[in-house]
Amino acid sequence: MTLPHVKGQMFLGSANDVLSDPIDFLERNVRSHGNTFTFKLGPKKVYFFNAPKDIKKVLTENWDHYEKEKGLKLGLGESLLTSSGPTWLRQKKYTQSFFTRASLNKILTDISLTSTESLKNTLSGKPKVSLQKLSTQVVYDLVLKVLFGVDNFKKLEIVDAINIMTDYVLKRGSSKFPAPFWWPNKNNRTFKQQKNLFFNYIEELTQSSTTKSNDKNLNFYSDVLLKSALEQNEIHRQSLTFFLAGFETTVNALFWTIYLLLKHPEKSQLVKKEALKSQPSEKINDLYKTYPYIKACIEEAMRLYPPSWFRSRVVIKDVDINGVILPKGSLVWVSQYITHRDQNYWSSPEDFMPERFLNETKIVPFSYFPFSFGRHACIGREMAMTELVCIIRDLYQNYDISSSHIEEIKPTASITIRPENDLVLNTAQNKL
Numbered sequence: 001m002t003l004p005h006v007k008g009q010m011f012l013g014s015a016n017d018v019l020s021d022p023i024d025f026l027e028r029n030v031r032s033h034g035n036t037f038t039f040k041l042g043p044k045k046v047y048f049f050n051a052p053k054d055i056k057k058v059l060t061e062n063w064d065h066y067e068k069e070k071g072l073k074l075g076l077g078e079s080l081l082t083s084s085g086p087t088w089l090r091q092k093k094y095t096q097s098f099f100t101r102a103s104l105n106k107i108l109t110d111i112s113l114t115s116t117e118s119l120k121n122t123l124s125g126k127p128k129v130s131l132q133k134l135s136t137q138v139v140y141d142l143v144l145k146v147l148f149g150v151d152n153f154k155k156l157e158i159v160d161a162i163n164i165m166t167d168y169v170l171k172r173g174s175s176k177f178p179a180p181f182w183w184p185n186k187n188n189r190t191f192k193q194q195k196n197l198f199f200n201y202i203e204e205l206t207q208s209s210t211t212k213s214n215d216k217n218l219n220f221y222s223d224v225l226l227k228s229a230l231e232q233n234e235i236h237r238q239s240l241t242f243f244l245a246g247f248e249t250t251v252n253a254l255f256w257t258i259y260l261l262l263k264h265p266e267k268s269q270l271v272k273k274e275a276l277k278s279q280p281s282e283k284i285n286d287l288y289k290t291y292p293y294i295k296a297c298i299e300e301a302m303r304l305y306p307p308s309w310f311r312s313r314v315v316i317k318d319v320d321i322n323g324v325i326l327p328k329g330s331l332v333w334v335s336q337y338i339t340h341r342d343q344n345y346w347s348s349p350e351d352f353m354p355e356r357f358l359n360e361t362k363i364v365p366f367s368y369f370p371f372s373f374g375r376h377a378c379i380g381r382e383m384a385m386t387e388l389v390c391i392i393r394d395l396y397q398n399y400d401i402s403s404s405h406i407e408e409i410k411p412t413a414s415i416t417i418r419p420e421n422d423l424v425l426n427t428a429q430n431k432l
């Protein structure tokens with residue numbers, strides 16, 4: 001089958017267009033070529049698929065025909081996020097049980113308490129707060145608690161290091177000619193320094209979290225990494241990976257959810273009403289059953305602004321995607337951002353309509369995949385959803401938030417869909 005091909009420049013292919021505005025590039029080409037087309041990134045041919053039946057095939061079948069791209073691995077080393085094949089399988093075996101609903105049920109009370117306490121520290125006595133700061137602080141506190149068993153609530157000690165590392169990984173991934181990782185240029189040196197800073201910080205945390213670890217203070221570090229008899233540098237790699245994977249994505253999901261609620265006061269009212277209900281038991285099933293509208297708002301925000309907005313795989317053995325043969329060495333792309341806003345699968349796709357998630361049978365299968373599907377689907381999905389529902393509930397239960405001027409905030413596509421600007425929130429203790 002001959003597919004439409006996006007003509008690019010000699011040698012570079014479409015690299016310049018993709019690097020300058022990847023979303024615009026994909027949107028334009030879906031409009032002009034339809035659901036499937038190819039383009040070149042330097043010497044590599046990329047096959048892009050947008051139809052849910054093809055997304056299903058790419059994400060859930062023939063997993064041994066693909067590998068993850070190397071970009072992240074150069075920075076993070078072999079970790080669950082970057083590895084493939086037997087290494088990935090070994091790592092998945094020791095990490096997965098911690099992130100199941102049954103296991104997270106044991107720490108739901110901790111998650112709730114951390115969310116309430118963190119909001120109190122961030123908002124009490126502060127009539128104006130930046131939305132970016134609020135989202136970053138609360139998610140930071142929760143990630144430290146769940147992954148490392150630490151109550152922090154002080155300052156965002158390693159957020160700068162995390163941001164520098166994330167930007168580095170992003171720039172390397174999108175650079176046409178990245179310097180080798182061992183090359184002692186400024187960027188490589190800074191990245192290594194920040195990584196060491198992070199590891200030292202984790203070492204300090206370890207001291208406190210190991211002594212505190214017991215049945216009531218389960219955390220990923222003490223209960224998974226330390227108990228799995230791993231070498232120190234594998235513990236480091238997984239700590240950094242899980243922190244990065246769980247932090248940036250969840251901060252963005254929270255930012256966009258609150259932003260959309262501020263823009264739709266009628267939906268915020270429904271959230272506020274629901275947030276005042278009390279939950280019958282500290283179980284995740286009950287959390288979702290008690291706050292279905294809050295959950296739907298988060299899901300709808302991740303439809304419009306999927307934190308992880310595209311997936312890419314390297315084809316290592318020829319593979320057949322519903323009649324299209326992808327040769328070994330090519331890349332395959334699917335994009336949450338593009339499919340989530342496609343009018344063929346969503347009615348009024350640009351509108352914020354959380355109600356559509358109250359009846360999930362109406363959603364076209366494989367047209368919604370913020371956490372991906374298949375073998376490499378997000379291991380932290382339940383942790384992220386639980387944290388987000390608790391934060392939105394606690395925020396609307398205890399505070400009145402508004403913004404005097406809500407400008408349109410544009411998304412920028414980096415590793416995640418980041419907001420281009422920030423918003424200042426007016427906050428007050430809830431009078432209800």
Ligand code: HEM
Nearest residue numbers: 081245246249250253307308370371372376378379380384
């Ligand atoms: C709203 C928040 C989150 C979103 C939208 C998200 C999204 C995703 C997506 C789309 C993938 C698939 C990547 C791929 O196909 O290559 C993924 C994988 C992954 N996520 Fe998340 N994630 C979130 C939160 C978390 C959290 C809280 C953690 C853990 C603390 C986490 C850890 C990981 C890891 C380790 C992988 C690699 C899984 C594998 O390859 O087996 N994520 N995530």
